[in-house]
Amino acid sequence: MVEAADIAVVSFERFLHGNDADKQTVAGELYDAFSTVGWVYLKDHGIPQSRVDEIFELAKSFFALPIQQKLTWRLKDAEVNQGYTADGDEANGGTDHKECYEHRRFANDHCPTDDEVQSFKTTLDDFYVQCLTLGLNVLKCLAMALELGDTFFDDITKKADPQLRLIHYPAIERRVVEQEGHARIIPHTDFGLCTLLFQDQVGGLEVDPFHTGDFKPAVPVPGTVLINIADLLQRLTNDRCRSTVHRVVSPRAVEGDVLPARYSIPFFIHPDPEVVIEPVVKEKGEVRRYEAVKAGEWRVWNTRKNYTTLEKEGGGGEVGVAAA
Numbered sequence: 001m002v003e004a005a006d007i008a009v010v011s012f013e014r015f016l017h018g019n020d021a022d023k024q025t026v027a028g029e030l031y032d033a034f035s036t037v038g039w040v041y042l043k044d045h046g047i048p049q050s051r052v053d054e055i056f057e058l059a060k061s062f063f064a065l066p067i068q069q070k071l072t073w074r075l076k077d078a079e080v081n082q083g084y085t086a087d088g089d090e091a092n093g094g095t096d097h098k099e100c101y102e103h104r105r106f107a108n109d110h111c112p113t114d115d116e117v118q119s120f121k122t123t124l125d126d127f128y129v130q131c132l133t134l135g136l137n138v139l140k141c142l143a144m145a146l147e148l149g150d151t152f153f154d155d156i157t158k159k160a161d162p163q164l165r166l167i168h169y170p171a172i173e174r175r176v177v178e179q180e181g182h183a184r185i186i187p188h189t190d191f192g193l194c195t196l197l198f199q200d201q202v203g204g205l206e207v208d209p210f211h212t213g214d215f216k217p218a219v220p221v222p223g224t225v226l227i228n229i230a231d232l233l234q235r236l237t238n239d240r241c242r243s244t245v246h247r248v249v250s251p252r253a254v255e256g257d258v259l260p261a262r263y264s265i266p267f268f269i270h271p272d273p274e275v276v277i278e279p280v281v282k283e284k285g286e287v288r289r290y291e292a293v294k295a296g297e298w299r300v301w302n303t304r305k306n307y308t309t310l311e312k313e314g315g316g317g318e319v320g321v322a323a324a
Helices: 013-017 018-035 048-061 067-073 120-145 229-236 295-304
Strands: 009-011 039-043 084-085 100-105 163-169 185-188 194-199 205-208 224-229 245-248 262-269 308-312 314-321
Touching: 009 018, 013 018, 013 039, 013 120, 018 039, 018 120, 048 120, 048 163, 048 194, 048 262, 067 084, 120 163, 120 194, 120 262, 229 295
Parallel strands: 009 039
Antiparallel strands: 039 224, 084 100, 100 163, 163 262, 185 245, 194 224, 194 262, 205 245, 308 314
């Protein structure tokens, strides 16, 4: 039996409600996780499990709609990266077997109305605010650990437009997913600041913390949100925090020829598009390991490079991929 990835479980309650000493303790625990494996399971984070369960049910209702109806909300623009993508639409260096819906903060032209899908937009808008609040608190906690000042990330996320993603991995024959170049999601790193991930209990997410090809399962832990560092934050911290490779494959605990359907909900946090991200150098003689990049251009470039032009029944044009 393969051992699960060694990812710490940290309670966020002391940061949200504790005194200064409590907050510093949690900040240290988060930094230890982010500077080693690049991941942490966060519990007591303030988003009720009942709300998370509600979003999973909403996702199931949406993805159960007829494909022609879902294609009316099809994602078409790399710069906006909002809307629906069908199974097989992504060209990501391989073949991912999943379908997605992307929800944004400022522009949701390809979002179903509450009349089209009951309470869809209203519920996602509310959950989005909860995820954004949590994510910014996690960044504030990390800024404490790095001695950057409590408002460091506030100052670069005032116009931030994170991306809430609903993902459905349909039930599929194991042999399809396990052929060369195929997966539920092929190996990748995320390219923003950090990602919050809510998983169901099916499993299949694996991480390679040290980029050695030794993938370990990141098993679902009930009541937690799994948080990982992404590329821009590794660049900003000059490699103090680690953005590590991960993938979604056949769950190792699942037997049989057909994999069950799986759902997940990532929330990708990006800085303001006009912000220039450059490494923070804290020690005398420390070398900057990365060139400065403009956050918005970085995001669009990373999204667009994974695009393909597809002509499908019910809609053509570009459809996009974000890291998951």
